[in-house]
Amino acid sequence: MLRLSKKADYALLALRHLAVPGPRATASARELAESYDLPPELLAKVLQQLVRGGLLSSQQGIRGGYGLARPAAEITVVDVIEAIDGPMTVTACSESDHSCDQYTKCNIRDPLWKLKDRIVAALSATTVAELAIDLVPAPESIPVSLVRR
Amino acid sequence: MLRLSKKADYALLALRHLAVPGPRATASARELAESYDLPPELLAKVLQQLVRGGLLSSQQGIRGGYGLARPAAEITVVDVIEAIDGPMTVTACSESDHSCDQYTKCNIRDPLWKLKDRIVAALSATTVAELAIDLVPAPESIPVSLVRR
């Protein structure tokens, strides 16, 4: 259905929270869960995945917590989605993975891959720094080069 | 994972098949299934959904089959996806549906909806007529009318 998973939602929520400039640049899993009414254990798992993906840095111990591993402006939405759900693929098969039964007879691969590229482009044009701004300033910069209609 | 469903894949495959100019502008569910090695009954169901969505017209009886309900250039990829999987929503909530537990505390709605709009724009900029254009000089352009597994 082309919808992003709840885990990805939670990840974006948490990253945005950590991206807003405030007194502290770090927060614990429990704090985050309470702030947004999310199931604490699930959010913890999501945060762990973000650490493994290199988007967050974690600090163990009693004063531990999570913080952004790099500036918010350098973390795109695609980075987040891929850290949570694995590589972005709109179709079952890709350039590197031909594991779809109809590979030889499929005739819509190329146009669909082009579509995927455009979606990825849109998603990587948005960073979590922009999510943290309440007013959206970004003038739409869609790659129009392929639009034919 | 932001991937489109197999049913949507099959739908695009079938629509493309019906869009290529050929001796016949119509085909039966069984013909289409055999051409692409798809489970016949599942494809049949997909085709029914496309009929209900107004993208295909069906003809019953012994010489029956499916045909495009309107010119291929007027059928966009979004039309197909929505006919199969329902309204396109990348988030659980939307302007019309606030049924997400974190609605009041959610702070990433607006940017995400903007992203959705851009994805929809990309998807509705591509029609099945464009899918029917072979970009590659046909490494295996099969004479579709004669294909028998």
Place this chain on the structure above:
DNA sequence: CTGATGTCCGACCGAACCAGTCCAGTTTAC
């Protein structure tokens, strides 16, 4: 007109996946 054939149609079922939970272990601060 009537039966046979081939097609579309709608309800049904099993399996995979995802959200969510639980628990034992490790690290750090006080």
Place this chain on the structure above:
DNA sequence: GTAAACTGGACTGGTTCGGTCGGACATCAG
């Protein structure tokens, strides 16, 4: 040493998706 926090694995329940079945309907032969 204890408490608070992260880490990692295994387990479960529910929803959705892929796939299947029998019935309804239109055409054609005779």
